[in-house]
Structures are given as structure tokens and as C-alpha cells.
Amino acid sequence: MKILFVVNPVSGATSNDKAILFIHEKARETRTDFKFCYTTGENDEDVILTQLKDYEPDRVVACGGDGTVQLVARVLMGKNVPIAILPLGSANGLATALGLPQGLEDAVTLSMTGKKVKPLDILRFDNKHYCTHLADIGINARMVKRYTEEGGSGMIGYAKHLVQSIKESPLLKYTIKTPERTYHKEGYMMAFANAHMYGTGIHISQGSVSDGKFEICNVERVALDDAIKAGLTKFNVFIDKNMFSDVISCAKAEITIDQKTDFQIDGEYMGQIDHLHIDILPSYLHIVTQEDNRE
Numbered sequence: 001m002k003i004l005f006v007v008n009p010v011s012g013a014t015s016n017d018k019a020i021l022f023i024h025e026k027a028r029e030t031r032t033d034f035k036f037c038y039t040t041g042e043n044d045e046d047v048i049l050t051q052l053k054d055y056e057p058d059r060v061v062a063c064g065g066d067g068t069v070q071l072v073a074r075v076l077m078g079k080n081v082p083i084a085i086l087p088l089g090s091a092n093g094l095a096t097a098l099g100l101p102q103g104l105e106d107a108v109t110l111s112m113t114g115k116k117v118k119p120l121d122i123l124r125f126d127n128k129h130y131c132t133h134l135a136d137i138g139i140n141a142r143m144v145k146r147y148t149e150e151g152g153s154g155m156i157g158y159a160k161h162l163v164q165s166i167k168e169s170p171l172l173k174y175t176i177k178t179p180e181r182t183y184h185k186e187g188y189m190m191a192f193a194n195a196h197m198y199g200t201g202i203h204i205s206q207g208s209v210s211d212g213k214f215e216i217c218n219v220e221r222v223a224l225d226d227a228i229k230a231g232l233t234k235f236n237v238f239i240d241k242n243m244f245s246d247v248i249s250c251a252k253a254e255i256t257i258d259q260k261t262d263f264q265i266d267g268e269y270m271g272q273i274d275h276l277h278i279d280i281l282p283s284y285l286h287i288v289t290q291e292d293n294r295e
């Protein structure tokens, strides 16, 4: 077995040294051939692609947050090499939704030796942007923008960005066209979900990452006080279970918004948009999960 580890050295709040140590130990124990490829934030896709061709790994482990998972997923799409996740990010949305182990040692072991591989759908925006976990427009995307531009940490940083994002996010009017019907809705944010929950554990829908569908979830109202009280992780504005009660499940949709609004994919800020074409690429990738995965 040959494993390529794609490591984002700046992901998460703490150092990745312990994870690297576990990988060395596990590789020695299981006599696994492995190689590290560190991301730089620039040109990473090409570098990984070259590694794939030269090293020919049997699997690639994305070591980082959702941004790193998405990067590796983009490179592996349509290829016969499975992806595994070693969640080292600050949110780890897809890993959480898949119920991957939280403990570092267990997570390293599964990523290297896990045998069960399940299909993973990929969400595609405007035929060019890909998403493994979740994208959204409105309040949360505004938060991602603020964090990207201004940084911040802890409860004070979180509360500041949250309050500002809510203040700065106007009521949006959207038209959602699916092959089945057209909807007219209003809200402060809308999520496009491949998985069934946010990385914070907030449940969105009954959807699964391998059902060939995605969910469009409209948030009509935001309870600011509750959001601040509940906010322990930086992107957790979603505390009210009923916030995600307005859900459309589909395989394709066209969204038109009455004004330009912030847009983020898998925690990466994408700029402002007022129109989106979304479709799903069913089972486009294979992902390593636990034997008893029931996501």
C-alpha cells in the first residue's frame, strides 16, 4: 500500500506535529509506504497532480480542514484513487458529517488502514466550482469573508463577526428553479448541502453524501441572542433547529437573487454573486469511512 498525505501545515488552531508522528508510527507498524506533500496555498492542485502521476498512491489522505479535503477531492475527481480524511482543520465539516473518529490516533489509523470505501457525490457551482460538504450565501458566507479578511479568535472575535455579519446581511429574495418546480422565497441565508449537517453538528436535513442529491435550505429568520449564547465555534450561527425546516432536495437548481450577496464553499470565500447554477456529480469520488458507517 502506498499513501500520499496532503498536509495543510496551517490548518486548525494547533500544530500538526502529533499527527505526523502517529503517521510515522502507524506506517512502521503496518509496513506502509508513504509520502508527505505540504500545501502552500498556491498552485497546490498542480503539485498534487504531479505527485499522483509520479508516486501512484493507492489512496490520498487529506490532512487539514474542509478546504484541504476539497482541494484533494478536485484532483481525484474521476480517478480511481480513493480519498481519506485526517481532520486537522478548525471546523472539519465533512469529517463530522461522515462520523469519522474524533481522536487523533483513531483518525490516523482509519485514514491509513480503513477498508470500507463509499461513494461521495460532489456539488458543482456554475460548472466550475466544486464542493464536498457545504456552501452557502448570506450571513455565514459574510462571516467567512470577515474571518478571511480580518482574522480573529475566541468568543469576542466570534461575537464581533457574527453581530456584524447579521447586521450587514439584508433580507434576500430568491427564485429557485428545479427541474420539478419554481419556488419564490425570502431569507437571510441559504445553504446548499451535500452532507446532512454543519461541522458544528447542527443538523440540516436527512440528506446523505451519496444519495445523488443535495439540499437547499433557506433560513428565514435568525435569533441573534441565541446565536451569540450558543456560539462556541466560529461559524456556528445555527442553533435553532427550526432554522433549517425549509428544505428542498434536488439534483439540479438555478438560483436567482435580487441583489449581490456573499458566497462561500467549504469555508472558502468566493466573492459576491446574484445567480448560481448548481448540479450534483453523483458518486464522483470514493471516500474511506468506518465499517459501520451509516451516514
Ligand SMILES: Nc1ncnc2c1ncn2[C@@H]1O[C@H](COP(=O)(O)OP(=O)(O)OP(=O)(O)O)[C@@H](O)[C@H]1O
Residues within 6 Å of the ligand: 008, 009, 010, 011, 012, 013, 039, 040, 041, 042, 064, 065, 066, 067, 068, 069, 088, 089, 090, 091, 092, 093, 266, 267, 268
Ligand atoms: N502553507 C500554507 N500557508 C497558508 N495558507 C495555506 C497553506 N496551505 C493551504 N493554505 C490555505 O488554507 C486554506 C484551507 O484551510 P483548511 O480548510 O484546510 O483548514 P482550516 O481553515 O483550519 O479548517 P476548516 O476549513 O475546517 O475551518 C485554503 O485557503 C488554502 O489556500
